[in-house]
Amino acid sequence: MAAKFGKVRVAMVVLLASLALVACRREPAEQRLRAAVQELQTAIEARDSDAVEDVLAADFIGPEGLDRQGARRLAAAMFLRHGDVGANLGPLDIELKGANAVVRFPAVVRGGELLSGSGGAYDVETGWREESGEWRLYRAQWTPVL
Incomplete structure (x- = not known):
C-alpha cells in the first residue's frame, strides 16, 4: 500500500513540475511585441483612451513633447470628436535590442487629426521597452507620406 502512495506522490510531483514548466514558458519577445502593437491598435479601434494609455510607458514621449x-487626452478628444477612428498598419519592421525594440511601419489613419494634419498616410517609428514582462511604448514619431 505504501508503494502505491509513493508512486502516486511521484506522479503528482511530475505532473506539478510539468505544469510549472508550461506556465513559465514565455512566448518569444517578437511575438509578445507584435501582440502589444495589436493591443494598441485594438484600443484605438475600440475608442478606449484608458486602454491606449495602458500600453504607454510612464515616460512616454511623442512629437512636440506629447507625454503619456x-x-x-488627445485620444479621448479624437474619440469624442470623430465617429470612425482607426489606423490600418502596414507590415511591421521590428528591430529587437535586448529589452528594447524599434518598430517601424506605414500607417493609414482615418477619423480626423489623430496624429497631425488631417489624417492620411504616415511613416511611423516607435520605441518599445520591456517592463516586468510587458512591452510598453516609450517613444513615437510619425512623418506624413506625401
Missing part, C-alpha cells in the same frame, strides 16, 4: 497623459 497628453496622449490619453
Whole structure:
C-alpha cells in the first residue's frame, strides 16, 4: 500500500513540475511585441483612451513633447470628436535590442487629426521597452507620406 502512495506522490510531483514548466514558458519577445502593437491598435479601434494609455510607458514621449497623459487626452478628444477612428498598419519592421525594440511601419489613419494634419498616410517609428514582462511604448514619431 505504501508503494502505491509513493508512486502516486511521484506522479503528482511530475505532473506539478510539468505544469510549472508550461506556465513559465514565455512566448518569444517578437511575438509578445507584435501582440502589444495589436493591443494598441485594438484600443484605438475600440475608442478606449484608458486602454491606449495602458500600453504607454510612464515616460512616454511623442512629437512636440506629447507625454503619456497628453496622449490619453488627445485620444479621448479624437474619440469624442470623430465617429470612425482607426489606423490600418502596414507590415511591421521590428528591430529587437535586448529589452528594447524599434518598430517601424506605414500607417493609414482615418477619423480626423489623430496624429497631425488631417489624417492620411504616415511613416511611423516607435520605441518599445520591456517592463516586468510587458512591452510598453516609450517613444513615437510619425512623418506624413506625401
